[in-house]
Amino acid sequence: MSKRKNNDKYFSIIRAATKIFAKKGFYQAKISEIAREAGVADGTIYIYFQNKDDILICLFEEQMKDVLDNMVDQISRLEDPAKKLERFALAHLKLIEQYKDMAEIIQVEVRQSSKFMKEYKNEKFIQYLDLIADIIRQGQETGVFRKDVIPGVAKRAFFGALDEMSRFWVLSNRKQYDINTAAKQISQYFLRGIES
Amino acid sequence: MSKRKNNDKYFSIIRAATKIFAKKGFYQAKISEIAREAGVADGTIYIYFQNKDDILICLFEEQMKDVLDNMVDQISRLEDPAKKLERFALAHLKLIEQYKDMAEIIQVEVRQSSKFMKEYKNEKFIQYLDLIADIIRQGQETGVFRKDVIPGVAKRAFFGALDEMSRFWVLSNRKQYDINTAAKQISQYFLRGIES
Amino acid sequence: MSKRKNNDKYFSIIRAATKIFAKKGFYQAKISEIAREAGVADGTIYIYFQNKDDILICLFEEQMKDVLDNMVDQISRLEDPAKKLERFALAHLKLIEQYKDMAEIIQVEVRQSSKFMKEYKNEKFIQYLDLIADIIRQGQETGVFRKDVIPGVAKRAFFGALDEMSRFWVLSNRKQYDINTAAKQISQYFLRGIES
Amino acid sequence: MSKRKNNDKYFSIIRAATKIFAKKGFYQAKISEIAREAGVADGTIYIYFQNKDDILICLFEEQMKDVLDNMVDQISRLEDPAKKLERFALAHLKLIEQYKDMAEIIQVEVRQSSKFMKEYKNEKFIQYLDLIADIIRQGQETGVFRKDVIPGVAKRAFFGALDEMSRFWVLSNRKQYDINTAAKQISQYFLRGIES
DNA sequence: TATGAATGAGAATTCATTCAT
DNA sequence: CATGAATGAATTCTCATTCAT
Known part of the structure; x- marks a missing residue:
């Protein structure tokens, strides 16, 4: 270090x-x-x-490291891919709550990355998304998820669904739906959607 | 005018x-x-x-009007709520392609609205989201969608899934998956997820 | 014309x-x-x-012509230099009231003339001041005013006294003292001050 | 400080x-x-x-403080109200000469204060004028000045007379009359004018 | 003459970054 | 290492003036 x-x-x-x-x-x-x-x-x-941009990059790296470790830790304790996705949804929304400021920055700032810091490869974010793809692939191998599901599409669909929910919370400053309810709803739609 | x-x-x-x-x-x-x-x-x-902010607001209003009209026109021709959602997914991704620059602005700029233009109520965007909620409610009434689905959560989940997909395209400047494929996958996950 | x-x-x-x-x-x-x-x-x-400056110059010329004519008319009807000065004081303050906007412009704008329109010789204003000097000289010739009074200084002193009073009115938007009272006071100080 | x-x-x-x-x-x-x-x-x-206006305000405050202190110092050394007014006239014209740039700014800029800095109360200027009113009141109490003189009018008449003289100097960039002569003339007119 | 949309030079102000202490 | 005063490039917005209609 x-x-x-x-x-x-x-x-x-x-x-x-x-x-x-x-x-x-x-x-x-x-x-x-x-x-x-x-x-x-x-x-x-x-x-x-180095400069103002660098603060944003470092800030993101530091906190994504925590978030990623935390998420890996939680889902690695589970075996069942379906349970893993359920846990992912709940953990994600809880992390959003815990890292509220960071979540807000990701929502509006880091997404500008392709513009204001072209070089910055958002590796941690990609790794985070890939946790979902890995779970889906695992489920397809064990036969619980449909084979025609494209993990690269599904990971984005699942993440996007959770993310839109959290954007709503982050930007509106109030939670109209309980975290557990929302997490449950979203993971259910999705699980039913991809289960064999 | x-x-x-x-x-x-x-x-x-x-x-x-x-x-x-x-x-x-x-x-x-x-x-x-x-x-x-x-x-x-x-x-x-x-x-x-009036000023730079005003350009962004007007730009958004002008184009969202087109997008919204276009989408309303497309889904109003269909009866079946399931078909409507399928069409929504496809039309959305096609609109993203057609209004690529605008889509990019929405992805990164208009979402900052809560910060730099506090007063600006993003009405058109809300109306757009509510098209989805209306379809879901209609499906619940006709019994094709599960009653325990919360339209306010589901509309965000569906939109978020599509949006994350389009963010990927918008920001990466290339389409790894064909629009029809992606639209079909996403609407299928979702439809299976909420169907009775 | x-x-x-x-x-x-x-x-x-x-x-x-x-x-x-x-x-x-x-x-x-x-x-x-x-x-x-x-x-x-x-x-x-x-x-x-011609341009913005020209409006100010023309405006001033037009109105000063009226003011000057009016003042010349009023004092030419009188014989006694002392009465003329008394009348000048009263007429000046009344004109200020009548041409309130113009008075305000003179107070703050035309005085900038030496800066923003170097060439503009404020002839009408000089003529106006010289009305006072002429009355004083006349009074010195007829022996009612002291010979040691310098007309070039006295005209400014008299005008300045009236002008400061009117500035107060113009800028404060209220008259603390009645016009007749103020005119009488000022002309009295001055007349006693220069009388033989 | x-x-x-x-x-x-x-x-x-x-x-x-x-x-x-x-x-x-x-x-x-x-x-x-x-x-x-x-x-x-x-x-x-x-x-x-803070901004351009603030420079003007600060500039005025800083220099008026000096001017006011200087004037208070000079007249407080004298007992006789008539002498005080004489000294005021001379000191004022000398100060104008010494603070020539500032005098010019007061002539044309600070008087715009009612327009461009509505809130700015020109306190120092008011205090300066009130030095004259105080001398006049003192003279009325000791019986050397006429009781029917209104100090609020007379202070403006006296200041205005001096000020018009200095405006002439400031704006014309040359002194047609010697400072001592002008100060003496003006204070004499005025003193004779208000003496019992 | 009269119009008013268009022009573009110009100015106040901001703020990331530097560097002498 | 830490400081924070100083820098000056950069940018939005204004408005007197022009000119095609």
Whole structure:
């Protein structure tokens, strides 16, 4: 682990940036505001990060690592692919709740990545999506999921369904439906949809 | 129709802005660039639009009107709710292809609306989503869809599934899967998922 | 009289500009606002006036002509220099009241003349001041005013005293003292001050 | 004293702005010109001042403080109200000479205050005028000035007389009359005018 | 003459980034 | 390492003026 990451300030800035980016959006967020929130000087930010874009990238990497580890941990404890998808849905919506600011940033900012940071390959995000594809493939091998389901399409359909639900929550600031209910509904539609 | 909308320049600017916003993103797009693309002077833009935000709002309204009308027209010709959803999926993905720039703007810019234009109620978008909910309710009444499906959740799940698919296409600039295949897969998962 | 001045529009614009300049100040006043107030198109203003500065100059010339004629008429009816000064004071304050918008423009805009229209010799204004100097000289010749009074200083002192009073009225939008009272006080101070 | 005012740059900018505003007038003066004159970057100005208006207000406050202190100091050394007024006249014209740029700004810019900075209460200016009213009241109490003189009118008449004289100097860039002569004339007219 | 849409030069202001301390 | 004052490039928006109709 690099020396800089041992430093408290690195994480203070990440935390501050998460909050400010979520509240204002990337372009409206000011470095000086992040610095104030983090309790450091403006210049200090440039010791830990190359530039404003870099903060967003690092912030995303740091938190996606946690989210990915957490999700892998939860579904690896289960055997049944159907149960895994159910758990994925519930865990995803819970993670959204837990990492609310981050979720908001992903909703509106990281998706701009193809524009403002062309080079940045969103690897962690791809890995996250692929957890779903892997479960589906596993289910197809064990015969519980239909063979004609295309994992590359289905992973997006499932993730998209969950994601649209969480966008609604993230952007509207209120939950009209209970997390368990929503997770259950969505995983049921989907499971019935792909089961043999 | 208002005088301004009779004017060619209004639509030239809308068209130019659609292109530039899609390519660069809202914040990176420069008024002078839009003006050049539209073949007008910078100042002319401010005759037709209040400010940069207003261009985005108008652009969205104009095009969503078309999209919404188009979709309403297509599904109103069908009776069977299941067929309607199938058609919705296909039509949506085709519209995304047709209004590619707009789709890209929706993906990354209009979703920031909760931040940079708090007042702007995204009515057209809500109406679009509600087309799905209406179909589901109709299916529940005629007994073809399960009664325990919550239309408010299901409309988001269905739209989200389609939308994630189109995000992939919009942002990756290539279609790994054929539109008909993807539309068919997604509507099948979903229909099986909610059918009685 | 030039052809253009026969035209109603010329005076509509003068009148509109007087109102708008008085309300907003020269730099804050917009040509389009003056045009709207005058009931003409923006472009029409440039048929009657060279540019924005020219409106201010013409406006001033037109109205100062009236004011000067009016004042000359009033004091020429009197013989006694002391009475003339008394009348000047009263007439000046009454004119300020009558030409309120113009007075406001003089207070704040025409005084900028040395800056924004270097060439413009404020001849009418100089003539107006010289009415006072002439009365003083006449009084010195007839022996009612002290010989050691310098007319060039006294005319400014008298005008300045009246003017400061009117500035107060013009800018504060209320008259704390009655016009007759103020005129009488000021002319009395001054007359006692310069009488032999 | 606030941190910003300890800073050399704050006063460099005030000084530069005083010069440029006096030369060009407020609206014609460009921020970049003031910055160049002050030897700082354009952006630096916005560290010390909120905006262009704020420069004018601060400039006025800073210098009026000096002027007011100076005048209070000079007249408080005298007992006789008549002598005080004489001294006021002379000191005022000398101050005008010393703070020539500021005087010019007051003549043409600060008087626009009722337009461009409605909220800004010109307190220092009012205090300055009230020095005259106080002297007059003192003279009325000790019986040297006529009781029928209204201090609120007389203060304006006296100030206006001096001010019109200085306007002439400020705007014409030359002194046709010697300061001592003008001050003596004006204070004499006025003193004779109000003495019992 | 009269119009008013179009022009485009121009100006205030912002803010990511730097660097002397 | 940390600071935060200073920088100045960059951008939106305004509005006097023009000119085709």
